[in-house]
Amino acid sequence: MGLEERRRRERENRKNAILKAARRLFFEKGFKPVTVESIARKAELSKGSIYLYYNSKEEIYTQILLNDIDKFHNHIAALLQTPSSASEALVRLANIYVDFFLNERELFRILMTFMLHTTDMNLPDDLNTHIIKTTNKTIDIIEQVFKYGIERGEFPATINLRQSRNAIWGMLNGIISLHLFTGIETKRAEAIRSTIKAGLDTYIRGILTPNPGL
Amino acid sequence: MGLEERRRRERENRKNAILKAARRLFFEKGFKPVTVESIARKAELSKGSIYLYYNSKEEIYTQILLNDIDKFHNHIAALLQTPSSASEALVRLANIYVDFFLNERELFRILMTFMLHTTDMNLPDDLNTHIIKTTNKTIDIIEQVFKYGIERGEFPATINLRQSRNAIWGMLNGIISLHLFTGIETKRAEAIRSTIKAGLDTYIRGILTPNPGL
DNA sequence: TGACTAACGGTCATATACTGACCAAAGTTC
DNA sequence: GAACTTTGGTCAGTATATGACCGTTAGTCA
Structure with missing residues (x-):
């Protein structure tokens, strides 16, 4: 037909x-x-x-993010094929994530608008679900990098995976929030990258340091 | 808007x-x-x-010819820019005309269907007018070639322009009718070309030969 | 040769898709 | 606090598209 x-x-x-x-x-x-x-x-x-x-202006707004973030995930999928240490993979993943939003800052605003105003967005259920699944996909990839580190003996098996992945994702978004729209425009990207690098390094050092309280 | x-x-x-x-x-x-x-x-x-x-099936049919014949006229327009004798121009024009229909035989059938069944075609007036004008355009080009011959002293000024152009156009179409759909398929194109060449040569000789009756 | 049937050009009642005036709510101004 | 403006969202009216239907024609059969 x-x-x-x-x-x-x-x-x-x-x-x-x-x-x-x-x-x-x-x-x-x-x-x-x-x-x-x-x-x-x-x-x-x-x-x-x-x-x-x-259905609404908000639906159009969030659908834009959904259209673009597939490319990000395809890009990320290639990351885990490249042999490297888990630490390196984590840094590289963070950089790709940051690049994605630096490339189009409004996408980050869309993500944050969704995260912060989910119930006010008046989105149909399937779109809500789709965005949540998509966001979780990013978080799951972070978790896979941690698992990979444990498998290679790089990270101790005692890591709380859920906690770590959520912390990393939160840190990435928090740092981007701080610097993406404020500060000297020509220095923002570098501010984000260096802060994320420092934050990741410190977090990884924390993972590797035995907890004396245990 | x-x-x-x-x-x-x-x-x-x-x-x-x-x-x-x-x-x-x-x-x-x-x-x-x-x-x-x-x-x-x-x-x-x-x-x-x-x-x-x-408006009708016939209208679609004839519109096809109108769409294509513009290309033919554009092609022909270039012809008169190329310096040559009027006789040569006439032969070349005839060949381009024949090529046009050899390239897509159905176009000739459309033209002939229109010529033979004008009142049965149920075409709107503007389409009728358009086709007639388009056909006349081809005939006018033939007339211009004859004028060109007279201007260069190649043809005598006593030629009846209208008669000659109509005769040439009729001859072209008549010859194409004879050979386009009948005869041995692989020999049709050559049959048309050679018959047209002979016919044009004879007509031109006729033009150049003084009429003893005058 | 007339009755019947099938096919198809063309029509039009209905279905689908689109528009922009309108309404309600929110924000601004005086 | 009333009046005004702006804008997201709605829906009655309009535009466009569809395919069942009709009339005509051509072919078949007895």
């Missing part, structure tokens, strides 16, 4: 045209100043049409 | 998709065996949609 296939394709194309227009505008101006009307105009549609494809 | 522009583009694209599908099917099977339903399916539309863009 070519006819049905064409209609499906047109719907898909329409959705993508909306996302593309929205992405451009959000990245240029941020969430608030961009109106649904302006997205509609850039996508060459009416405002009513936007709501045929997306 | 991007929205209106997009809608206009979509209509244009839809029309072109129909023409493209129709062209493919007509060239493969000819006019009769191709149904409007089959064109619709190939264009990934419903049959009712076809009639939103074209």
Whole structure:
């Protein structure tokens, strides 16, 4: 059924045209100043049409992150194929994560907006679930690096994996939050990288130092 | 108004998709065996949609010729820029004309169908006019070649231009009719070319020979 | 040769998709 | 605190598309 296939394709194309227009505008101006009307105009549609494809302005906003973060995960997947120490892998993973958000800062804002305002976003359940799963995927990859370190004898088997992975993820996001939108613009990237490097080094040293209380 | 522009583009694209599908099917099977339903399916539309863009099956058929013949005229336009004798130009024009139809035989059938069944084609007036103008354009080019010959002293000024151009056009079409669809397939092109060459040579000799009756 | 059937060009009632005026809520101004 | 403006989201009206249906034509059969 070519006819049905064409209609499906047109719907898909329409959705993508909306996302593309929205992405451009959000990245240029941020969430608030961009109106649904302006997205509609850039996508060459009416405002009513936007709501045929997306439930809300927030849904469009978060869908942008979901579209982009697949590339990040594909990139990360290659990381674990490259032979190296677990410590090196962890640093490299952190750098790729940071690069992803440095490349487009608005993506980080989208992630944080979601993390901080989940219940206010008015997202359909499946989109909520999808974002959570996607975020967890990143966290799981961090956990795999720790497991890899234990397997190679690099890290002690006594590490609390869940705790460590959450701590690393939190630290990455916390450091990025501190420096991505504030400070001297030309020094932000370096500030993030060096702080993360120092933080990871210290955390890893902590892992390797026997706990005298045990 | 991007929205209106997009809608206009979509209509244009839809029309072109129909023409493209129709062209493919007509060239493969000819006019009769191709149904409007089959064109619709190939264009990934419903049959009712076809009639939103074209008034009839015949209109689609003739529109195909109109789309293609522009290329022919552009090609021919270059001809008159190349310095040569009028006789040579005439032969070259005839060859380009023949090539055009040899390249896609169905185009000739479309032209002849129009010429022979104009009143039965149920075409809107503007399309009728357009085809007539387009056909006349070809005839006018032939006339210009004769004028060129007179200007250079190659042909006598006593030539009846209208008569000659119509005779040449008729001869070309008549010869093509004779050989395009009948005879041994591998010999058809050559049969047409050589017959046209001979016919043109004879006609030109006739032009150059003083009429003793005058 | 007339009755019947199948096929298909073209039509149009219905379905689907889209639009932008409108409403309610929130923020701003006086 | 009232009036005003802006904007996310809604929905009645409009635009576009679909495919069942009808009328006509051509072919078949008795």
